[in-house]
Amino acid sequence: MSNQVLLQGQLDTDNNQQVLAIRKLLTQKLIRAEQLAQLEREIGYGGLIHYFKKYTLRGEATDRQTFINSLTITQDYIALLTNSSHFTPEDKQALATIKDYFTRYYQYMLLTDSLKNEGKNIEQIDSEYHIDDRQAIDAIKQLQRNELEIDADYWLELSSQRIDKFKALGHHIRTDIQALAQTKEQQAIESLRLFLAIFLLLFIFTVYFSFLSVQRFIKELRHIRDGMKQMQLKRNFNQPLMVQGNNEITDMVIAFNHILAEINQSEEDQKISAAVFHHASEAIMITNANNEIETVNPAFCRISGYSAADVIGKNPNILSSGKHGRSFYKKMWQDLEQKNCWQGEVWNKRKNGELFPEFLAISVVRDKSRKPLQYISLFSDITKYKKYEEDIWIQANYDSLTGLPNRDFFLDKLRKELTIIKENKKNDVVLLFIDLDRFKYVNDTWGHTSGDKLLKLAAKRLKMCVREKDTVARLGGDEFVVLLEGVLNRKVIEGLVHNMLTTLSMPFHLGSKNEAVLSASIGITVASEDGDNADLLFKNADTAMYQAKTLGRNTYQFFTKEMNETVSRRMYIEQALRQAIKQQEFVLHYQPVVSLSNGEIIGVEALIRWQHPNKGLIYPDNFITIAEETGLIEQIGQWVIEQACADLNHWQSLGLMLHVAVNVSSRQCKQTSQTPLKEVISNALLKHNIAPSNFKVEITESLLMDNSQEMITTLQEIRSLGVAIHMDDFGTGYSSLSYLKHFPINVLKIDRSFIQGAIDDKTDASLVEAVVLIGHSLSLKLVGEGIETQEHYNYLRELGCDYGQGYFISKPIIATELITLCQEVGDSPKWIA
Numbered sequence: 001m002s003n004q005v006l007l008q009g010q011l012d013t014d015n016n017q018q019v020l021a022i023r024k025l026l027t028q029k030l031i032r033a034e035q036l037a038q039l040e041r042e043i044g045y046g047g048l049i050h051y052f053k054k055y056t057l058r059g060e061a062t063d064r065q066t067f068i069n070s071l072t073i074t075q076d077y078i079a080l081l082t083n084s085s086h087f088t089p090e091d092k093q094a095l096a097t098i099k100d101y102f103t104r105y106y107q108y109m110l111l112t113d114s115l116k117n118e119g120k121n122i123e124q125i126d127s128e129y130h131i132d133d134r135q136a137i138d139a140i141k142q143l144q145r146n147e148l149e150i151d152a153d154y155w156l157e158l159s160s161q162r163i164d165k166f167k168a169l170g171h172h173i174r175t176d177i178q179a180l181a182q183t184k185e186q187q188a189i190e191s192l193r194l195f196l197a198i199f200l201l202l203f204i205f206t207v208y209f210s211f212l213s214v215q216r217f218i219k220e221l222r223h224i225r226d227g228m229k230q231m232q233l234k235r236n237f238n239q240p241l242m243v244q245g246n247n248e249i250t251d252m253v254i255a256f257n258h259i260l261a262e263i264n265q266s267e268e269d270q271k272i273s274a275a276v277f278h279h280a281s282e283a284i285m286i287t288n289a290n291n292e293i294e295t296v297n298p299a300f301c302r303i304s305g306y307s308a309a310d311v312i313g314k315n316p317n318i319l320s321s322g323k324h325g326r327s328f329y330k331k332m333w334q335d336l337e338q339k340n341c342w343q344g345e346v347w348n349k350r351k352n353g354e355l356f357p358e359f360l361a362i363s364v365v366r367d368k369s370r371k372p373l374q375y376i377s378l379f380s381d382i383t384k385y386k387k388y389e390e391d392i393w394i395q396a397n398y399d400s401l402t403g404l405p406n407r408d409f410f411l412d413k414l415r416k417e418l419t420i421i422k423e424n425k426k427n428d429v430v431l432l433f434i435d436l437d438r439f440k441y442v443n444d445t446w447g448h449t450s451g452d453k454l455l456k457l458a459a460k461r462l463k464m465c466v467r468e469k470d471t472v473a474r475l476g477g478d479e480f481v482v483l484l485e486g487v488l489n490r491k492v493i494e495g496l497v498h499n500m501l502t503t504l505s506m507p508f509h510l511g512s513k514n515e516a517v518l519s520a521s522i523g524i525t526v527a528s529e530d531g532d533n534a535d536l537l538f539k540n541a542d543t544a545m546y547q548a549k550t551l552g553r554n555t556y557q558f559f560t561k562e563m564n565e566t567v568s569r570r571m572y573i574e575q576a577l578r579q580a581i582k583q584q585e586f587v588l589h590y591q592p593v594v595s596l597s598n599g600e601i602i603g604v605e606a607l608i609r610w611q612h613p614n615k616g617l618i619y620p621d622n623f624i625t626i627a628e629e630t631g632l633i634e635q636i637g638q639w640v641i642e643q644a645c646a647d648l649n650h651w652q653s654l655g656l657m658l659h660v661a662v663n664v665s666s667r668q669c670k671q672t673s674q675t676p677l678k679e680v681i682s683n684a685l686l687k688h689n690i691a692p693s694n695f696k697v698e699i700t701e702s703l704l705m706d707n708s709q710e711m712i713t714t715l716q717e718i719r720s721l722g723v724a725i726h727m728d729d730f731g732t733g734y735s736s737l738s739y740l741k742h743f744p745i746n747v748l749k750i751d752r753s754f755i756q757g758a759i760d761d762k763t764d765a766s767l768v769e770a771v772v773l774i775g776h777s778l779s780l781k782l783v784g785e786g787i788e789t790q791e792h793y794n795y796l797r798e799l800g801c802d803y804g805q806g807y808f809i810s811k812p813i814i815a816t817e818l819i820t821l822c823q824e825v826g827d828s829p830k831w832i833a
């Protein structure tokens with residue numbers, strides 16, 4: 001049984017429990033006695049009663065205060081004891097009596113104070129107020145009497161028994177401890193023996209394994225030595241030494257293998273360098289510090305044409321082309337000195353004397369003291385690259401078709417020239433803007449190949465007209481520009497431009513059968529007079545060219561400030577025309593056409609007027625051209641056809657058997673028009689119930705000259721409707737009888753200028769006669785225009801001309817007036833003399 005259990009058994013015995021209970025009682029008794037002794041001290045001699053007596057006898061305030069302090073402490077202490085578990089209810093009753101007793105003492109003290117104040121002496125006070133202490137004394141006795149009684153013998157016996165038992169237990173435990181100590185000692189001795197045995201074993205093992213390690217190290221070293229010997233014998237340094245394990249020797253072998261690999265790599269690099277040197281496409285030349293060629297590679301020989309033997313020991317200047325001056329080489333050497341390298345383009349000479357461009361890069365190799373050891377030059381032949389660069393430049397600056405400079409090049413040149421002019425006022429430049437007239441006709445009729453051929457020929461002719469220093473460029477299409485340098489004299493310019501116009505108006509042979517005759521319009525602007533910047537000069541020359549075109553082509557115009565005004569005016573008219581279309585400000589006047597044989601009004605020509613709200617009636621010459629250029633003529637022309645048919649329908653309803661002729665411009669005949677002319681006419685005829693034979697279309701000669709297959713197609717379409725076509729102003733343009741053959745014309749209208757001149761001018765008269773004869777021989781009817789007098793009328797009638805119109809018969813009049821006129825004329829027209 002363990003000591004712990006034995007001890008617990010002992011503690012649990014009745015004897016022990018009784019001893020503990022008595023001990024507890026004794027402890028309580030001691031505490032109670034102690035507390036009562038304390039209470040006695042507070043109230044007995046030197047306590048409360050003592051101070052009360054002292055005060056009543058001597059009346060000192062300190063005694064009174066001490067009494068009050070002691071009273072407060074005693075009362076608190078009594079309250080504490082009353083709550084203590086060591087006091088029985090009887091004790092607590094006694095404590096209450098004591099507390100009450102001292103409260104009374106306090107009241108007596110207060111009473112004493114008042115008696116003293118009344119002047120009574122202490123004997124009187126004492127005799128008057130005597131405190132009866134008996135109750136308090138009984139209470140104290142009660143407390144003292146209430147003590148616990150314990151039988152001492154019984155206590156001694158119990159205690160002795162308990163001590164004996166503990167002694168026996170203590171003996172038992174001591175015996176146990178001694179036994180345990182012996183056991184532990186024995187164990188320690190055995191552990192020591194075991195430790196010594198293990199230590200010995202470990203020592204033996206360590207010595208054995210050290211021996212083995214040394215043996216292995218020696219083996220590995222032998223292995224490395226053999227490997228190295230083999231390497232030396234076979235001269236094979238590519239095979240690394242075998243590595244096994246992980247120790248200092250293997251680390252050493254690995255490091256050795258790395259060094260070996262590095263050496264092998266360096267050898268590889270050297271081989272590659274040698275291969276690069278021999279097989280590089282770039283030439284390599286190495287010169288020494290004295291600038292003597294040490295070595296060159298095959299590419300050098302290939303590019304320069306020299307063999308290695310030719311150049312080794314020589315100065316590289318044997319390659320010099322002589323194209324670069326001293327300063328060039330000076331700069332090269334400076335760079336080599338300061339930056340250790342130089343690169344750039346150099347012209348060199350091959351062995352056969354041919355010059356070639358190369359891209360050269362030189363690097364300097366120096367020793368530790370920065371003294372040059374070698375110069376390594378690398379160069380490649382850039383002949384092809386240069387050519388390519390040149391081609392690109394030509395493409396960017398030249399027109400591929402004509403080989404002339406293009407717009408960019410020309411503008412650049414012009415800008416440079418203008419800068420020179422600004423610095424040196426003596427110089428001047430003239431800009432010519434050239435546009436070929438009717439080039440489109442050639443393109444459309446004979447195709448683009450012919451058009452291209454014509455442009456090339458025109459470019460050549462233009463170049464022939466100018467001096468070497470002048471520049472001819474092609475802007476695109478059929479537009480050319482010429483820059484004349486250092487020309488100030490207007491006469492010289494005019495002479496040159498005349499020459500150009502003449503040259504360009506000569507026939508162009510475009511193929512076996514094709515021969516084109518065209519002209520040009522030229523705008524001229526002089527830098528010093530018309531502007532000092534390229535864009536402005538361009539614009540002005542273009543405006544002048546445009547003016548030349550409107551003046552009838554094949555001519556030139558110098559730019560004037562008024563031209564700009566014309567341009568502004570045109571813009572203004574265009575705007576107003578758009579407004580006029582919206583507001584329906586147009587009206588038709590009709591001029592009668594009579595049969596010259598009997599004077600009968602057979603028809604009318606519709607002539608448009610613009611009834612402007614502010615400016616009044618405006619005649620077509622002032623706006624038709626602009627309407628044509630802007631395309632507005634399409635809408636206006638459509639309105640004319642519509643209105644003419646509507647009026648004709650009205651006249652017919654009145655019994656007037658007339659036909660109506662309307663003017664159409666080339667723009668209306670374009671196949672690209674919004675509504676094709678054929679459709680416009682057929683719709684109007686249908687809508688107003690007009691027979692096609694009563695409707696005529698008038699075209700001008702210039703319309704035919706301007707065009708082409710497109711025009712022929714449109715006119716044929718109109719003819720197919722049953723509508724006749726009249727050619728207006730015949731004889732004014734480049735009358736070509738071939739037009740009459742190609743175009744479906746029914747009637748020729750002889751221009752009024754010939755009619756009016758025919759009376760006095762024989763040439764005009766012969767011309768009119770010839771036209772009548774030709775017309776009739778081609779089965780065409782003829783209308784004489786501008787009959788202003790009876791003489792004109794008679795002349796034409798006698799010539800056999802079919803019809804006539806003019807102020808002599810009637811000016812153009814409004815529709816209602818025409819009705820009156822027709823009705824008045826009746827069967828006896830006044831113009832029949």
Ligand SMILES: Nc1nc2c(ncn2[C@@H]2O[C@@H]3COP(=O)(O)O[C@H]4[C@@H](O)[C@H](n5cnc6c(=O)[nH]c(N)nc65)O[C@@H]4COP(=O)(O)O[C@H]3[C@H]2O)c(=O)[nH]1
Nearest residue numbers: 607608619620621640663664665786787788805806807812
């Ligand atoms: N000095 C003189 N002049 C005479 C005489 N008889 C007629 N005239 C004028 O000669 C012009 C004849 O018309 P055009 O040659 O077709 O020439 C027309 C025609 O080409 C064009 N035009 C007129 N109306 C239209 C139209 O609706 N569309 C188109 N595209 N052009 C039109 O405007 C041109 C001018 O028309 P207008 O000013 O009306 O001028 C008319 C007319 O008033 C005469 O005895 N003496």
